[in-house]
Amino acid sequence: MNRVAIVSALIAFLVGLSVATFSELRVFLPAILKGAVVTVQVSILSIALFIFLSVLAGIGRARGGRAIRWLSTIYVEVFRGTSLLVILFWMFFVMPEFGVTLSPMFAGVAAIGLNFGAYGAEVVRGAITAVPKGQTEATIALNMSPYRRMTRIVLPQAIAIMIPGMSNLTIELIKATALVSAVTLVDITYAAVQQNQLHYRTVEIFLITMMLYYVLAQFVRFGGEALEEYFTRHLNRRV
Amino acid sequence: MTHPMIQFDKVLKAYGALQVLKDLDFSVDKGEVVSIIGPSGSGKTTVLRVLMTLEGIQGGTMYVDGEPLNKMNVDGQLVDASKAHIRRIRSKIGMVFQNFNLFPHMTALENCNESPIFTQGKSKAEATEESMRLLDTVGLADKANHYPSQLSGGQQQRVAIARTLAMHPEILLFDEPTSALDPEMVGEVLEVIRNLAESGNYTMLLVTHQMGFAREVSDRVCFFDGGFMVEQGQPNDLFGNPQNERLKQFLSKVLEAG
Numbered sequence: 340m341n342r343v344a345i346v347s348a349l350i351a352f353l354v355g356l357s358v359a360t361f362s363e364l365r366v367f368l369p370a371i372l373k374g375a376v377v378t379v380q381v382s383i384l385s386i387a388l389f390i391f392l393s394v395l396a397g398i399g400r401a402r403g404g405r406a407i408r409w410l411s412t413i414y415v416e417v418f419r420g421t422s423l424l425v426i427l428f429w430m431f432f433v434m435p436e437f438g439v440t441l442s443p444m445f446a447g448v449a450a451i452g453l454n455f456g457a458y459g460a461e462v463v464r465g466a467i468t469a470v471p472k473g474q475t476e477a478t479i480a481l482n483m484s485p486y487r488r489m490t491r492i493v494l495p496q497a498i499a500i501m502i503p504g505m506s507n508l509t510i511e512l513i514k515a516t517a518l519v520s521a522v523t524l525v526d527i528t529y530a531a532v533q534q535n536q537l538h539y540r541t542v543e544i545f546l547i548t549m550m551l552y553y554v555l556a557q558f559v560r561f562g563g564e565a566l567e568e569y570f571t572r573h574l575n576r577r578v
Numbered sequence: 579m580t581h582p583m584i585q586f587d588k589v590l591k592a593y594g595a596l597q598v599l600k601d602l603d604f605s606v607d608k609g610e611v612v613s614i615i616g617p618s619g620s621g622k623t624t625v626l627r628v629l630m631t632l633e634g635i636q637g638g639t640m641y642v643d644g645e646p647l648n649k650m651n652v653d654g655q656l657v658d659a660s661k662a663h664i665r666r667i668r669s670k671i672g673m674v675f676q677n678f679n680l681f682p683h684m685t686a687l688e689n690c691n692e693s694p695i696f697t698q699g700k701s702k703a704e705a706t707e708e709s710m711r712l713l714d715t716v717g718l719a720d721k722a723n724h725y726p727s728q729l730s731g732g733q734q735q736r737v738a739i740a741r742t743l744a745m746h747p748e749i750l751l752f753d754e755p756t757s758a759l760d761p762e763m764v765g766e767v768l769e770v771i772r773n774l775a776e777s778g779n780y781t782m783l784l785v786t787h788q789m790g791f792a793r794e795v796s797d798r799v800c801f802f803d804g805g806f807m808v809e810q811g812q813p814n815d816l817f818g819n820p821q822n823e824r825l826k827q828f829l830s831k832v833l834e835a836g
Contacts, residue, residue, distance in 0.1 A: 471679075473675060473677055480671075487696050574682065574727050
């Protein structure tokens, strides 16, 4: 009973809200959607960089020789231990001091990718370490090369283990893209703030902002679930 | 001149201060089937693990088919072996594990095909033909497309044996191959191992707790205790007329337990 009441109240609130704001939507929605395009661009590029760096540094830390393990550890500790916003400022405001000028998009993607890659490296390292030792021993007994061992045996099993953690970080990353507004990019959040200053429809504007982020997160969630299903298919099939 | 297929020359294996193998001298002739028995912690499994190069040793030399495994000859000097040298010698050895260690994301057939295709460079068709033949000899041709999670323990261990045979090893190492199995599955795995032993095609080293089986298939049985090979001999002598006091104790305990 209680649940029905809550759901009906919520639906009534949303219907009322949409009626009240319908006339205003066309005023501010296009600008926010344009911001959403920027958010999606920044997200896709930084997710690519994030995954690449996670796998590279994760393998480096789990299985690299001494030099590679050192480099990976330094990378992880530097970028995990410093604020994303400060890294972003370094990319955009400090690098020009050394003669390197980066576009806002490049600086944003690099900062986010480097920062989340450091977190992701630990997820990847944990997943690789979680693959049973017996698997590695079997590859030695079968005289497989270390490269084949990694690509054919360890990584395919590690991927299944790392997907929940990596999905989490990916969703976190999408929300963290809001920081790129600090280096002049007009993303969802920045567009919302601008539109609010112009139209003062605070509730509607930030409700839509929230919904947009939520929708983006759902793509990652379902993508992650599909990937997990794919990589664990051999465990689910029973006869 | 004939040389042993496997030879340990003063092999020392230690974990920190704990010496697991103490200057072990041990050899196995070509085609010989040797069982290793002993209490837990006696170093019997370690013999297989260091020979498979799953673990390094701290001293001594191991020879496979007359060639040093952990060392190599450079200008008449024995130096530490390169990875390439170890891989070349290691290709003669196959190992079957207590916990099977099948690749869970691959079917039985793919498990058998993996190394022939990616290590030995065989074509998929060629590898599949051979793998199917081997799965057939362990009685599992009809399970070729099953994943390990769909197979019983005994079936998984038989796939693991087929996978090992697909590499064409000359030496087969069995590390307690039936210890992780439910009792009713032990027989089917022992049957496969017995056939391999009787074929005479392989030099076999078997660590086992199945005393009856060891007595039946082995040419020689070795008793390990505390990092030393304490006694060895023909199965009937060793089981029927043990000399060493610790071996007598061990056998009476094991036979009491049934």
